[in-house]
Ligand SMILES: Nc1ncnc2c1ncn2[C@@H]1O[C@H](COP(=O)(O)OP(=O)(O)OP(=O)(O)O)[C@@H](O)[C@H]1O
């Protein structure tokens with residue numbers, strides 16, 4: 001989704017005709033908004049098209065007469081379907097873990113007392129993401145052993161950064177004057193946070209969550225390497241056995257899932273945005 | 278206006294962390310119940326800081342703040358702020374809340390029930406001149422600057438606080454809308470009798486809005502603290518004098534009314550009076566111009582000695598129209614405006630039924646100004662002695 005912010009500046013008054021300050025303002029939809037809502041319609045069509053393409057390819061493989069390795073690897077009810085479920089399970093728990101860790105930390109790091117250490121924490125989170133994901137999984141194994149749970153935790157840590165950063169950016173981006181106004185009317189700090197800061201930061205935070213979810217879905221393919229299951233099994237066996245169709249199908253399903261969730265994220269960004277913004 | 282101190286600042290001081298000089302240096306100030314006190318001074322002198330100390334948006338580094346005789350320096354600041362309306366210059370309406378929700382902010386925190394909050398929001402919208410039907414469900418981005426200012430004021434009035442703090446509330450709007458909002462606000466205040474501390478850097482706004490004005494210098498030190506009349510009549514030092522700028526004496530005329538003048542008899546004639554009668558009156562009064570009245574006694578024209586020469590038949594064409602007339606409750610500033618436009622350099626005063634009641638001339642204004650200056654000076658001399 002391209003950044004259309006720069007297009008949204010068309011509400012300047014028409015040249016020459018100054019509007020009195022007391023006249024009601026007209027509310028128009030900016031070109032940016034129009035493009036955004038257009039993409040909300042076009043994206044699912046493209047995703048569905050890709051889905052159909054993958055399905056047709058899968059059907060055309062003629063698995064009956066394919067090598068056994070390929071046949072068994074691409075078996076729908078024995079392999080693919082359970083792997084998809086595993087994959088989604090890993091991505092779900094891992095994303096949830098990311099959210100429940102990153103958002104509160106993001107909130108805390110923007111409070112007056114802790115603001116000073118925020119750059120430090122961000123630097124650490126940054127370097128966490130700079131680490132190869134595989135490395136993180138290996139470290140995970142040494143700490144938590146093989147298995148799904150380790151994969152979930154490792155992936156959650158890997159995806160912390162976008163949510164953490166966006167939470168902080170979103171909260172810091174709230175107009176100081178609004179906080180001043182809220183405080184001035186007698187809101188407690190918690191009320192200022194809950195009634196003003198968080199609602200106004202929601203769009204940015206959701207954007208971060210969306211990034212994290214898509215990232216997690218992609219990275220969950222690595223879970224297979226440490227015995228966590230998921231579509232990574234199909235992908236890696238495709239590589240190992242030099243069976244391109246197996247590799248392709250596994251990767252295509254991961255991509256499809258990621259696209260679907262990315263689209264869901266776009267919808268959430270659009271519809272969870274507080275009215276009035 | 279009762280003369281009870283609603284807010285009392287007792288040697289309140291604030292030094293921002295990391296700063297060597299205090300932003301507010303031991304300020305002692307009484308704000309009376311029901312008055313508008315204006316804090317005015319050059320940029321950076323500490324007006325906003327002073328205002329924000331009152332509702333403890335910033336904690337004082339010294340001194341005490343008393344509300345209604347109660348020391349609130351250590352009170353719970355959140356609860357304190359719910360008792361005090363606060364309007365910031367940037368308005369700060371919450372963009373994700375409707376106008377009604379914005380106005381209901383404090384009532385909601387105070388636990389009012391929904392119906393009462395909604396009714397209050399409608400009431401306040403009407404109070405600030407916005408149609409509730411049309412505006413209650415709008416979002417702030419759907420308002421113009423002037424409307425947003427009004428909503429800002431309405432929101433500060435939310436739970437009917439008896440104290441309002443306003444930091445340049447009409448700062449960021451065009452002069453015409455600003456003037457309108459000022460007038461509306463003054464009218465509102467006549468009904469509401471809030472105790473208001475009003476910050477501005479504009480001396481004209483201060484003069485217009487203030488029952489009293491505190492002119493602040495660096496570190497929020499009070500340079501002069503008095504009614505606008507007295508400040509204009511008697512600026513205590515060069516700082517104040519420079520700050521109120523040129524024309525302050527003339528601005529002072531805004532605070533005196535025509536009714537305060539004792540107007541001597543002034544020569545006037547009826548349409549039927551002969552040239553001799555007219556000349557006789559002019560000579561007797563030692564004036565150059567007389568006023569031609571109509572049969573009902575309403576002033577019509579200024580006529581000079583030459584104008585009356587040809588007698589009653591030509592009165593209607595000679596001289597100049599009297600133009601706008603003054604009432605007893607017009608200010609001397611208005612009188613001056615009329616005067617400088619009139620042929621005679623004087624301005625006619627009429628009674629309630631529009632009949633000629635006398636003439637205001639420069640000498641009157643001169644005397645009025647000098648009297649005000651004298652009284653203000655005496656006031657200060659007495660204070661010094663006391
Ligand atoms: N949060 C702050 N931290 C440090 N110094 C501050 C802070 N706020 C204000 N100051 C300083 O305190 C002094 C008074 O500032 P204040 O905002 O009260 O001035 P003001 O009279 O309201 O000015 P203006 O008319 O420009 O609004 C200034 O020198 C300013 O730099």
Ligand SMILES: [Mg+2]
Pocket residue numbers: 324325326
């Ligand atoms: Mg200020």
